[in-house]
Amino acid sequence: MTLGRRAWQAIEPLHGFIYFVPEAQQRFAALGLEAGAGYFASRSAAFGEASAETVIATFYNFNPEFVRRSMVGVWEKVTPDQVLTARLEAADAALRRGLGDLIDSDALVETAALTRKAAEAACKRLEGRPLFAAHATLPWPTEPHLQLFHAQTLLREYRGDGHLAALLTAELTGIEALVVHAATGYLPAKALRGSRQWSEEQWSEAVAGLQERGIVAQGEELGLTEEGRTMRQRVEDLTDQLAEPAYAVLGEAGVNRLAEVGKPLSDAVIEAGLLPYLKKK
DSSP states (O other): OOHHHHHHHHHTHHHHGGGTOHHHHHHHHHTTOOHHHHHHHHHHGGGSSOOHHHHHHHHOSSOHHHHHHHHTTHHHHOOHHHHHHHHHHHHHHHHHHHHGGGGGSHHHHHHHHHHHHHHHHHTTOOTTOHHHHHHHTSOOOSSHHHHHHHHHHHHHHHHHHHHHHHHHHTTOOHHHHHHHHHHTTSSOHHHHHHHTTOOHHHHHHHHHHHHHTTSBOSSSSOOBOHHHHHHHHHHHHHHHHHHHHHHTTTHHHHHHHHHHHHHHHHHHHHHTTSSTTSOOO
16 A cells, blocks of 8 residues: 555545535635535635635536536635635534534644655645645645644645546546446445536446546446456556655555554544544544
């Protein structure tokens, strides 16, 4: 397992919760941003007044029409700074709820320092990383738990931009990437299709196209062929490879330490229910 994948698996929940917690949904709603608008605006606000096209390009697998509908009038209601402030306030409140006493722990301070070191190393490699680069311009928070959130946000977008490059190399469209992901069995196809707002007809067309390419198996049950599994592994391997520059500065010992001190923090936010798609222990 690469350094980047080991770190990502250990501490990704310390960023991923922001897309699910009521603290974020409530604050975005208070700004007049419901559902998709809150998600798209909060994650793209680092660009400034991002267009729907910018969101489509950098978020990759959402139905473009869903993005366009959601982004109509967003920047007439709020400014990017207002959305970014709301997001950080939501992260603060949710982490305090999820981490409890761990929020003042030495483990959190050390995890924040290690992730910041990796994130700052990644900032030296901006090329081809638009969503990461946009977030790299944001100021660092002062409190350790928010520094950790910001650092992991940077590392998540750094990895994510590399993942999009890998998907493009595999010649997968946004919906095709979702179909392949669903075919691994990690998440239900219905959930992926619904959250990205693809119709059943669009989904079926994508499945048929991937079957013609020999990537998805024939039949009613969605699954990958041997060629599909090989292609999927190539995508994952390339994603891991492209994430490595961020973690090389920590070395193996540093990443091992990051996983050691950071995973209990991730486990805590999962146990607190901040990520509903992950089972509690």
